[in-house]
Amino acid sequence: xxxxxxxxxxxxxxxxxxFIVLGLFFSLPLLYSKAGANESGKLTVTVESLSGENVxxxxxxxxxxxxxxxLRNYGELTCANASYKPDSECKHTFxxxxxxxxxxxxxxxxxxxxxxxxxxxxxxxxxxxxxxxxGDSGFVYSQKGVxxxxxxxxxxxxxxxxxxxxx
Amino acid sequence: xxxxxxxxxxxxxxxxxxxMTAILVVxxxxxxxxxxxxxxxxLLVVYSHILGAKRTSMIIVxxxxxxxxxxxxxxxxxxxxxxxxxxxxxxxxxxxxxxxANATSLALFGFLFAFVYGWMFVPASIALTGxxxxxxxxxxxxxxxxxxxxxxxxILWLFEPLSKKLMDLLPIPSTF
Numbered sequence: 573x574x575x576x577x578x579x580x581x582x583x584x585x586x587x588x589x590x591f592i593v594l595g596l597f598f599s600l601p602l603l604y605s606k607a608g609a610n611e612s613g614k615l616t617v618t619v620e621s622l623s624g625e626n627v628x629x630x631x632x633x634x635x636x637x638x639x640x641x642x643l644r645n646y647g648e649l650t651c652a653n654a655s656y657k658p659d660s661e662c663k664h665t666f667x668x669x670x671x672x673x674x675x676x677x678x679x680x681x682x683x684x685x686x687x688x689x690x691x692x693x694x695x696x697x698x699x700x701x702x703x704x705x706x707g708d709s710g711f712v713y714s715q716k717g718v719x720x721x722x723x724x725x726x727x728x729x730x731x732x733x734x735x736x737x738x739x
Numbered sequence: 740x741x742x743x744x745x746x747x748x749x750x751x752x753x754x755x756x757x758x759m760t761a762i763l764v765v766x767x768x769x770x771x772x773x774x775x776x777x778x779x780x781x782l783l784v785v786y787s788h789i790l791g792a793k794r795t796s797m798i799i800v801x802x803x804x805x806x807x808x809x810x811x812x813x814x815x816x817x818x819x820x821x822x823x824x825x826x827x828x829x830x831x832x833x834x835x836x837x838x839x840a841n842a843t844s845l846a847l848f849g850f851l852f853a854f855v856y857g858w859m860f861v862p863a864s865i866a867l868t869g870x871x872x873x874x875x876x877x878x879x880x881x882x883x884x885x886x887x888x889x890x891x892x893x894i895l896w897l898f899e900p901l902s903k904k905l906m907d908l909l910p911i912p913s914t915f
Contacts, residue, residue, distance in 0.1 A: 577844040580895070589892055596888045603881045713868040715878055 604675060608636040613725030617643070619685050620732040622697060627686040633723060640678055640718040643685075649718075650682030656694050658682065668720075677717030683731060690733045697733055704728040755909060756794060759786060760801045767806060775886035780849050781893040783828040785901045788840065789909060792833035799825045816863045824859035828852065842898040849890030857883040 580588065612634045620626035631642050643649050644662075651662035658681050665676040680699050682691035692698050701718070702711035706726035714721050714729075721729070748756075759782075766778045786795040803822045807813040831848070832839075839845065857879045864875055 577841060577847060579841050580843050585895055589895065592888050592891060596884060600881055600884065603877075603884070710869075712870055715868070715870055715874065 607638050607720050609633050609638070609723045611635060611725065613723075613727075615642075615723060615725070615727040615729060617646070617685070618728065618730045619647075619683055619688055619690065620730065621688060621690050622733040622735060625688060627688045629686060637723070638719045639721045639723055639729065642723075643680075643683065643718060647683060647685035649678075649680055649684075650691060652679035652681050652694070656681075658691065666717075677719045680718055680731075692733060695736065697735055700732050700734045702730040702732065704730070752794075756790075756798055757801075759790075760798045760805070763798065763802045764805050764809070768809070775853075775882045776889045777886075778893055778897075779825075780828065780852060780886075780890040781897055781901070783825065784832065784845050784849065784894055785898060785905060787829040787832045788898075788902055789905050792829035795829040796826055799829070814867075816867055817860070820860050820863045824856045827855065827859075840899075840902070842895055845898055846891045846895035849894040850887045853887035853890050854883050856886065 612632075614630060614632050616628055616630055618626055618628040629646055631646055633642055640649075648660070649662060650658045650660050651664065653659040653664040656679070662678055664678075666679055667673070668675045668677055680701075681694065682689070683699065684690070690699070701714040701721070703714045703721065704711045704727070705724055711728075711730055716722075723729075763779060763782055766782070770777050783795060783799065786798060790798075800822065803818070803825060807818055807821070831852070832845075836844065836848065858876075860879075861872065861875060864870060865872065
């Protein structure tokens with residue numbers, strides 16, 4: 573089907589290239605989901621340590637809130653800085669898209685909620701984030717970080733300390 | 740064993756294949772900071788055109804092993820997906836584009852290949868993370884589009900000059 577397509581001259585190539593680059597430039601922002609909830613609601617966050625100790629809290633959220641905002645409001649976070657060392661102020665962000673400065677996220681090393689405090693070191697332990705939307709039968713790995721996870725009403729989020737060797 | 744190797748590939752040829760693999764790996768690392776913008780598809784199309792499907796497949800096997808080793812992403816589930824996805828380039832070109840040297844046709848192939856490449860990782864990703872198919876496809880779509888445009892433009896503009904240059908440098912007959 574593609575074989576035998578008429579070859580382009582340089583003028584056509586320039587026009588087609590410009591058209592495609594512009595098309596990509598304008599279509600990409602439409603495909604990226606914006607950080608922040610689209611609605612108000614309530615979700616559950618469960619934090620579990622390596623030893624199995626866990627706490628669950630119910631969290632109210634409003635339009636525009638991110639999971640990062642909620643975790644900071646209801647507990648304390650320790651993020652990673654550029655060298656992956658602990659930074660309790662979460663000043664460093666990791667760019668996800670070099671073409672879009674608003675597309676970034678945080679790397680969470682530690683969390684403290686309701687008396688349960690977990691800190692990981694990236695070498696032996698890490699925090700895995702799993703999500704379960706309303707109607708789902710079980711938890712699945714989150715594909716995004718705490719700022720970009722899409723949050724919905726009745727969602728359940730599990731933040732679990734995991735040993736590196738256990739995957 | 741040496742006799743068999745010598746009969747099929749000369750030292751010069753093996754050196755060339757190694758050098759071409761090195762170019763493939765180095766460009767990948769040089770462009771690592773840009774998501775899915777690379778010359779890998781262009782180079783594989785050029786290699787397939789000049790060296791043939793068999794030699795290009797050998798380069799791909801080496802490239803995928805090196806890429807996974809250096810990136811630290813060696814994974815029994817992802818590795819076969821990546822290998823199969825890249826092997827599709829020489830396979831499809833050999834099957835559907837025999838003797839085709841039209842940059843426009845090949846650029847369109849490169850554009851479509853980007854989506855197929857992304858889809859090849861779907862089974863592995865679902866098996867590893869349990870992510871829903873629609874979620875995965877939607878999240879991957881921007882990266883597929885970037886790769887598609889990158890493939891289209893690089894092949895459209897660079898396939899002919901690169902093929903010509905490589906043809907001049909290499910005394911290997913084209914066996915697409």
